[in-house]
Amino acid sequence: xxxxxxxxxxxxxxxxxxxxxxxxxxxxxxxxxxxxxxxxxxxxxxxxxxxxxxxxxxxxxxxxxxxxxxxxxxxxxxxxxxxxxxxxxxxxxxxxxxxxxxxxxxxxxxxxxxxxxxxxxxxxxxxxxxxxxxxxxxxxxxxxxxxxxxxxxxxxxxxxxxxxxxxxxxxxxxxxxxxxxxxxxxxxxxxxxxxxxxxxxxxxxxxxxxxxxxxxxxxxxxxxxxxxxxxxxxxxxxxxxxxxxxxxxxxxxxxxxxxxxxxxxxxxxxxxxxxxxxxxxxxxxxxxxxxxxxxxxxxxxxxxxxxxxxxxxxxxxxxxxxxxxxxxxxxxxxxxxxxxxxxxxxxxxxxxxxxxxxxxxxxxxxxxxxxxxxxxxxxxxxxxxxxxxxxxxxxxxxxxxxxxxxxxxxxxxxxxxxxxxxxxxxxxxxxxxxxxxxxxxxxxxxxxxxxxxxxxxxxxxxxxxxxxxxxxxxxxxxxxxxxxxxxxxxxxxxxxxxxxxxxxxxxxxxxxxxxxxxxxxxxxxxxxxxxxxxxxxxxxxxxxxxxxxxxxxxxxxxxxxxxxxxxxxxxxxxxxxxxxxxxxxxxxxxxxxxxxxxxxxxxxxxxxxxxxxxxxxxxxxxxxxxx
Numbered sequence: 139x140x141x142x143x144x145x146x147x148x149x150x151x152x153x154x155x156x157x158x159x160x161x162x163x164x165x166x167x168x169x170x171x172x173x174x175x176x177x178x179x180x181x182x183x184x185x186x187x188x189x190x191x192x193x194x195x196x197x198x199x200x201x202x203x204x205x206x207x208x209x210x211x212x213x214x215x216x217x218x219x220x221x222x223x224x225x226x227x228x229x230x231x232x233x234x235x236x237x238x239x240x241x242x243x244x245x246x247x248x249x250x251x252x253x254x255x256x257x258x259x260x261x262x263x264x265x266x267x268x269x270x271x272x273x274x275x276x277x278x279x280x281x282x283x284x285x286x287x288x289x290x291x292x293x294x295x296x297x298x299x300x301x302x303x304x305x306x307x308x309x310x311x312x313x314x315x316x317x318x319x320x321x322x323x324x325x326x327x328x329x330x331x332x333x334x335x336x337x338x339x340x341x342x343x344x345x346x347x348x349x350x351x352x353x354x355x356x357x358x359x360x361x362x363x364x365x366x367x368x369x370x371x372x373x374x375x376x377x378x379x380x381x382x383x384x385x386x387x388x389x390x391x392x393x394x395x396x397x398x399x400x401x402x403x404x405x406x407x408x409x410x411x412x413x414x415x416x417x418x419x420x421x422x423x424x425x426x427x428x429x430x431x432x433x434x435x436x437x438x439x440x441x442x443x444x445x446x447x448x449x450x451x452x453x454x455x456x457x458x459x460x461x462x463x464x465x466x467x468x469x470x471x472x473x474x475x476x477x478x479x480x481x482x483x484x485x486x487x488x489x490x491x492x493x494x495x496x497x498x499x500x501x502x503x504x505x506x507x508x509x510x511x512x513x514x515x516x517x518x519x520x521x522x523x524x525x526x527x528x529x530x531x532x533x534x535x536x537x538x539x540x541x542x543x544x545x546x547x548x549x550x551x552x553x554x555x556x557x558x559x560x561x562x563x564x565x566x567x568x569x570x571x572x573x574x575x576x577x578x579x580x581x582x583x584x585x586x587x588x589x590x591x592x593x594x595x596x597x598x599x600x601x602x603x604x605x606x607x608x609x610x611x612x613x614x615x616x617x618x619x620x621x622x623x624x625x626x627x628x629x630x631x632x633x634x635x636x637x638x639x640x641x642x643x644x645x646x647x648x649x650x651x652x653x654x655x656x657x658x659x660x661x662x663x664x665x666x667x668x669x670x671x672x673x674x675x676x677x678x679x680x681x682x683x684x685x686x687x688x689x690x691x692x693x694x695x696x697x698x699x700x701x702x703x704x705x706x707x708x709x710x711x712x713x714x715x716x717x718x719x720x721x722x723x724x725x726x727x728x729x730x731x732x733x734x735x736x737x738x739x740x741x742x743x744x745x746x747x748x749x750x751x752x753x754x755x756x757x758x759x760x761x762x763x764x765x
Contacts, residue, residue, distance in 0.1 A: 167191045170213035181213040188214055201233030204255030222255040229258070243273045246295030264295045286418075286428030288333030304333045305344065305418035307430040310396070319473035320439045321403030323355050328416050328430065329394045332387035335423045342384040343419040344395055347377050351412040351437070352399040354378050359395065387421075401437040404468075404476040404526045407561025408439040441559040442469025442526070443477060445568035447551070450641070450705030455579035455613050456540040459494050461533055461641065461705030462572070466555050470526035477524040481556040481564060483516040483532055488549040490542035494535040497640065523560070531709055533640055538576045545578045583744035584612035585702075585751040587621055589736060595759040596718050598728060602629065604714040604757060606738055608637065608697075609707035616742035616751060619699040621712075623738045627723040628761070629716035631692045634679045636670035637713075641706030643673065645698050650675055651712075655683050656694040658723070664696050673700065676710050691723045702742065718761060730763040 167178035172192045181187050181195030198211035201219035206228065211217035222228055222237035229238045240253035243261035246269060253259035259273075267277035280293040283301035290302030310325040312318045326346065332339035348354060354368065357380055361368045365383045372379035382395045401410065416430040443466065450461045464485075468477050487493065493500075493514055495507050500514045520530035538549060550573040558564045588607040596602045606623065610616050625631060636651040645652045650672040654664035667683040670676065681692065697712055714736075720728040737756040744751060 171195075184211075186211055186213050186215055188216070203231050204228050205233060206235065206237055207233050225253070227253055227255055227258055245270050245272065245274075248274050248277045268293055268295055268298055270296060283333075283423075285422050285424070285426070288331060288423065290331075302331075303430060304421040304428060305330050305416055305430040307414070307416050307433050309414075309433050309435055312435055315436070316434060317436045317438050318401070320401040320406045320408075320437050321472035321474070323398050323400045324435065325396045325398045326414055326416070326433070327394055327396045328382075329392065330384070330418060330421055331392040332389055332421055333423050334387075334389050334421075334425075337389045339384075339387040339389070339391075339420050340425075341419070342387050342421050344382040344384065345417045345419065346380045346397055346414065347372060347375070347417075348380065348397070348399060349412040349414060350376050351406065351410050352401055354380065355398040355400055357382075357395070357397050403439075403470070403472060404474055405560065406437045406439060408437060408475070409561070410437040411435070412437075439473045439475045439561075441477075441562070441565075441567065442471060442474040443467070443555070443557075443559070443567040444469065445553055445555045445570045447553050447570050447572040449572070449574060450609065450611065450707050451613050452584065452611055453580075453582055453613060454538075454574050454576050456538055456543060456545060456576050458579050458613055458704070459535050459537050461535050462551065463640070463705075463707065464532040464534065464553055466520070466524075466530040466532070466567070468524045468526050468528050474526040475559040475561065476526070477522065477528075477557055477567075478560045479522055479558040479564075480518050480520055480524070480530065481558070482554075483519055484554045485514045485534060486552040486554075487512060487514065487536065488538075488551055490539065491549070491551070492537040492539060494537055496532065496534045498532065500534075531640075540578070543576050546575055548573055548575050579613065581614045581744065581746070581749075582612050583614050583616060583742075583749050583751045584610070585616060585619065585740045585742045585753045586611045587738050587740035587753045587755055589623070589738040589755045589757040591757050591759050595762045597730065597762040597764045598718050598720045599764075600762075601632070601715065601717050602759075604716075604736055605711045606637075606713070607708055607711050608639075608699075608740065610641070610702040610704055610742075612744075612751070613704050614744050614746065615704060616702040616706075617745045619702045619740070619742040621697045621699075621738060621740050623695045623714055624736065625693060625695070625714070625716065626734045626736050627691075627693075627726070628719060628728045628732065628734045629736075630719045630723060631681050631695070631714065631716045633681060633713075633715045634667070634695055635710075635713045636675075636677045636679075636697070637708045638676045638710035639673040639699075639706060640709050641703040643700035643702070645669070645700045650700075652698040653679060654696045654698070655686075655692045656696070657686055657690045658693050659687075659690050661693070664694075667695075674709075728761060730761050732761045734759055734761060 167173050169188050171178040171180055172187050172194045185195035185197050187195045198217040205219040205221050208220040209218035226237035226239050240259035243249050247261040250262040251260040264277035267279045269277050280299040287301040288304055289299050291300035293299040306329045308327045312324050318324045328344050357366055359366055367381045369379040380397050411434050413432055413434045415432045419427050422428050446465045448463045450463050493511055498519045500516050519532050552571045554569045555567045557567050586609045590605045592603045592605055644650050649669035652669045653667045655667050656664050665685050668679045722728050735758045740753040742751040
């Protein structure tokens, strides 16, 4: 207890002594202050202390160029700087403002010096080249055109040169798939330009060696001329060469030429391709030869075959032989195919029909003649091939017995033809039917003549042809059959044909069809001109006929025939060919717009009761303007 009191007394004494001493008492300065001899002092502006009892306040950091203030300083913290991010720079040396992006070099420029934190990016314009993106590191050189090209559109700082061929080929009058129907004209067009570096293209030419698949129609400029030459079967290749001489061209001079061609109709299989390449001489940047791009055109064709049965006599009587004329026709419109092979032609006959024979003979002849076959077949009855416009004829003679068919009954016979068009597989070409009533026989004599002008109306000095269809459409034979054609004075006759006939007897021994003429100086008098050897043999007589003198002209032509059976008709019609005259044969003026008329008259006799038979037809046309 005594010891404790002693310690307490000593402590009190010590405290008393301290309080009476001159030494200052200890103290604590907070962050944002610094110690001073008499106490704590706040940090001045622009300085800071970040811990207690700091001896001094530190100055705020100064941001260097290329940096900016991200956090301002205070009395307790330093100012914070951050370097400009990539792609930005300190544009004003003021750390209190943000860094700005480098300048973007536009298309057409190139980066000449890349930017930094303290410097901007610099740009320079492209020279002898181009750029298409921002901040390009280099300019792309303009393309160098090939030897067969030229700079069609000069490049800029942002666009490359456009090179075009010195000889550009295109094709005209084909569809979007470069297809065209056979027989239709299409054209190769060549656009050319002189691209010489020397300032002139001397002796320039465009040459085209056409493919074998096409034939030449025309050229533009037209050939032949001093500048255009056409060489068929060039160097024995079977191909046609067309050469256009362009002469001497100045640099940049341009033009075009055209070659019209076609795929031959009928003989070109569908799908045939013609590939064409033109050749230019001395049009490039240097003398020499360059080729155009190639172009391929494909031919389109399909069978245009029609099977058409007709009766050649009316009315159709029971127990009387009737002739069916079956025509297999190959169409001659563009895109037609030749009939390469003809297979079978088949007739399906009405039950009970008597087959009397045919021309050409059916396969079953002669054994089937006089029988009632259900089907009659002809194997390849016509010479092949058949081109567009050609006709294969089959005549079948049938009888409908009254013991089988009641009067007024309707009968139907059907026909089918098969064959192989050019380039295609064998197929059924066409099927046709013909229906008609059959009635009890009553004589019905009927002659027929029809006059038709072939083609379009002609102009003055142009040729024309009249075609006459002649036949016995009755159900009884005709004798003393005569056809007389009357010619207009506005035409001058050049030739006459006899025609070819079915069901016709000869006019006389050794004379199939006799032809005579009437002249202007002897009206009503017919002078013999000539005769065919047989009704089935055609022949042509050319003017002038014997006995036609100076100042005389043919006014009428007469054909005289033998016995004409029912159904007789002209397989190949007789024709009159002539030329339009000005003035006319009788001295009157002929001008475009004049109406011209020609007529044909038929006379015959049904000998059994001496009935006269007559028929007439005329054909008019208006003279066309001169082309």
